Amino acid sequence: MPSALPLGDPAPSDGLLPAQALEGAGGRAFGLYVHIPFCAVRCGYCDFNTYTATELGGGASQDAYADTAVAEVGFAARALADSGLPERPLSTVFFGGGTPTLLPGEDLARILRAAVDTWGLAPGAEVTTEANPDSVTRESLQLLADAGFTRVSFGMQSAVPHVLKVLDRTHTPSRVPLVVEWAREAGLAVSLDLIYGTPGESLEDWRHSLETALSYRPDHISAYALIVEEGTKLAAQIRRGEVPGIDDDDHAAKYELADELISAAGLGWYEVSNWAATPEQACRHNLAYWRGDDWWGIGPGAHSHVGGVRWWNVKHPVAYAARLDSGASPAAGRETLDSETRNIERIMLEARLVSGLDIPGLGGLEETGRHAVAGLIADGLVEPAQAFRGRLVLTLKGRLLADAVVRRLLPD
Template sequence: MSPALPDGDAAPDDGALPASVLDGAGDRGFGVYLHVPFCSVRCGYCDFNTYTATELGGGASQASYADTALTEIALAGRVLRDAGLPERPVQTVFVGGGTPTVLPASDLMRMVDGLRDTWGLAPGAEVTTEANPDSVTPESLAALAAGGFTRVSFGMQSAVPHVLATLERTHDPRRIPDVVRWARDAGLAVSLDLIYGTPGESLADWRTSLETALATGVDHVSAYALVVEQGTKMAVQVRRGDLTLPDEDDQAAKYELADDLLTAAGLHWYEVSNWARTPADACRHNLAYWRSDDWWGIGPGAHSHVGGLRWWNVKHPRTYAARLADGLSPAAGRETVADDAARLERVMLGVRLDEGLPLAALDERARTAVAGLVADGLVDPGPALAGDAEGDRRVRLTRRGRLLADTVVRSLTA
């Protein structure tokens, strides 16, 4: 099962936002995350808020989901207007899941049309959907592109059959070149998502996956270390001894191999787990998260952030649909990110980016810790020490620092 929602304050039934969200609103971008909580099969490692048809029961049909999401989009438009926030077109949209493409392309397009009607899409807006390789066709991808989507992120995970089997992924890895070609023929930018550190995956297996991804010529690759969350089927398999997780050295070797091969192919890291061929190929929606812009999360379990206020929706699609049908906000709780928490998040997110974290964002004690991090080979001395003005200096991780990013964060926030 997916993790429990955070603790927090009760959210008002009308979703109203406090006046504090107005502070600095004109300087922040605005994006929308749209959660589609459906999958044809639940993978054993997955702890996302997703459901198969047999898990849902009545009252939460896939067929009516687009209409339910459109109801929240309309509510979101009213709430932001009533809060007095400036009119801002949507700069980025990310449709995630679950597997959004289990819905008909027409439903995904209708939801994007709802965003366009409510706020407008900024010129050149990035509109991404996640997809499984076995959940698209040339026709569905062409329809998405015609309907305003600009980008697709395929959950490739691995090119090795036994690794995919351990992850309980259903697609044939031989299909990857085909879906990339179909998407590009439709005019969509393409990203491939990979996972390393699956039990039983060798370094040679991981090299095969990387080389297969690069052979497609994609301009963006995400590579994430497998994290086995409590409550998942895989966690039970590990606890019973049916599966053995790799050690930290294995994970580090696989990250270094990814960085070597991706860099050699002309992709450059812009966030610890993400590589793009050019800055224009980076995922702008995820960059907005890391830079603490505003976003509204549509869908069950979705999280939102506006002006330092964070809230989250009820988890179950049936409860989510029922609250909206009754004219209520689906928000289950919310919290204001206080000064200390905001500073911690600024450091945690900022140091993960290739652009680095400005030294000016750190307090005096943290600034004095930077020299030690440079000496330990975790922070690049150039950006950290160059320039006469402190405002010009930045904390930018070395590759060793990327592997030990948590250590850097602890040093800067202790």
């Protein structure tokens, strides 16, 4: 089942933001995340806030979801304006899930149209939807492109049938080249998401998945290590000994192979788990997260962030719709980050980027960080030349140990 929401302070029913959120807002980009919480089948490894038809229960309907999401767009616009935030066009829009393309393309287009009518789009804005390979058609992808979507991210995960079976994926490997071709025909940029470290996946299985994905010449690839979340079907299978557990050395070998093959194909890493054919093809929406920009999250369980104020919506679609129907904020809780916490989070996120971390800009943690850098260079975890120029950029070894690098930069 989906993971629990974080604890936090009560969120005001009018959605108004404190004065802190206004500071420097004019210099920050503004994006929109739209959560579509529906899936045809719950994958055994997933703990996202998603629901199959049988899990929804009474009072929730996929058919009515677009209306509810549009209602939150209107609520967001009023809350931001009444809080004194400057008007800013959307630099990115990202439809995630779940499986956004389980909704009819017309519904996705209607939500996007409401957002664009409300805030406008910045020149060259990126508009992405995630999709499962078996949840789109040639016609639906063309409809999305005509509606203003610029990019599609397909959940390929693997090219090996037995790996897809363990992951409970419903598509067949032969479906992926078809949908990539259809997306290109529609003029959409293509990203492929892969997962490595699935129980029973050999190194050769993973090599086959990488080589197959690269043969489709995607604009972007994400490769994520499988994480076993408590409460999922996969966690129970491992606990019962039905499938083998996760091995850190296996993950490391597969990450190194991914970087080798993806880089050889001409895609460059820009974040620990992400590679793009050109800097322009990097996922700008995810970069907005990693760089601390502002975004509003639409949908049940969606998270938002504006100027160091973070909040999250109630999880169930029924409760979410009821809040908006009553004119109240769907937020379940929120937190206002102090300057130290914001700086720690900035270090944690920016250290994962190829652009690196400004060593002189470590803020209050500068003394700790500076003492750590020499050791990180000696251990081969950061690029020496970049460090001498004042930037902390991870080596390949450093990317494998990114969390450990960050811990060394922060005080005990």
